[in-house]
Amino acid sequence: MDTTTLERFSLNGSEDVVRVRLAVRTWMRANGFTLLQQTKMVTATSEMTRNCVTHGGGGSAELQQLRDGERLGLRLRVADQGPGIADLPLALQGGHSTTGCLGLGLSGSKQLVDDFEITAEPGKGTQVHITQWR
Amino acid sequence: MTTSIPIIAFSELLLVTIQGDVSDEQLEALRAELCERIQVTRAKGVLMDISGLTLVDSYLSRTLVALTTQSRLLGATLVMVGMRPDVALTVVDMGLRLEGVNAVATLEQGQALLRRLALASGQEGGHGHHNT
Numbered sequence: 516m517d518t519t520t521l522e523r524f525s526l527n528g529s530e531d532v533v534r535v536r537l538a539v540r541t542w543m544r545a546n547g548f549t550l551l552q553q554t555k556m557v558t559a560t561s562e563m564t565r566n567c568v569t570h571g572g573g574g575s576a577e578l579q580q581l582r583d584g585e586r587l588g589l590r591l592r593v594a595d596q597g598p599g600i601a602d603l604p605l606a607l608q609g610g611h612s613t614t615g616c617l618g619l620g621l622s623g624s625k626q627l628v629d630d631f632e633i634t635a636e637p638g639k640g641t642q643v644h645i646t647q648w649r
Numbered sequence: 650m651t652t653s654i655p656i657i658a659f660s661e662l663l664l665v666t667i668q669g670d671v672s673d674e675q676l677e678a679l680r681a682e683l684c685e686r687i688q689v690t691r692a693k694g695v696l697m698d699i700s701g702l703t704l705v706d707s708y709l710s711r712t713l714v715a716l717t718t719q720s721r722l723l724g725a726t727l728v729m730v731g732m733r734p735d736v737a738l739t740v741v742d743m744g745l746r747l748e749g750v751n752a753v754a755t756l757e758q759g760q761a762l763l764r765r766l767a768l769a770s771g772q773e774g775g776h777g778h779h780n781t
Contacts, residue, residue, distance in 0.1 A: 529672050529673040529674060530672060532672075532673070533670055533672050536670055536704070537670060540670075540703070550735045551735045551738060551739070553735075554703065554704060554733075554735040554736060554738075554739050555735075555739050555742070557703070557704050558704045558705070558706050558739050558743065561704060561706040561708070562706055562707060565673075565706070565708060619707050619743070619744060619745065620706070620707040620708075622744065623707060623742075623743030623744050623745065624743070626742045626743060626744070627739060627742055627743060
């Protein structure tokens, strides 16, 4: 599988959340993803980047183009050096909320994309990868 | 470079139009501004056109519920108009419920709903309404 970096972002405020959302929307539209695929990925992008800004104290994001034979995909990687998530399985069930609806954003986003990976050990920050295939 | 979300008064209603991709700051500003406009104009109804809104994530979902509730507390009924199908599917798949939020497809339906609710509340002596 070929992976190409498309763009990198630093995430410090809500304008950065908007910037990444627009970049995801623009690239997916230009590359023939359906409107529903675009909206699901943009929504999951919004959740992950906002979590990074509000819970992780800011961090960085990277957009990658994936090519696996005929398949084309878009992956977003988001990383922060924040506190991580104490009870990740609980957070992914959607019931967990420390400030606002972290749990619903996380568990909900998982339903929107084709692949969802998260590591969030307490004290080691949070790393999330989400991928949508065309 | 935050542009504000427009609120237009027409025939005793307020019309809010949310277009494209909006930031958290624009939504926060809208919440405050809408409170003020309802209070000043004494509008009984708010039509919120979201046919141009390209995503509803958990933050926007909380904001839509908050806008509905705060409008009701100030004596106005808020009706959300024209959610895009891809946005509706995404909201449902995420497990967001938008509880208590009135939704219709067109501005005409929104006006008709507000008229019906106003009539009903007249007959019942002014109870608030937040039916779906």
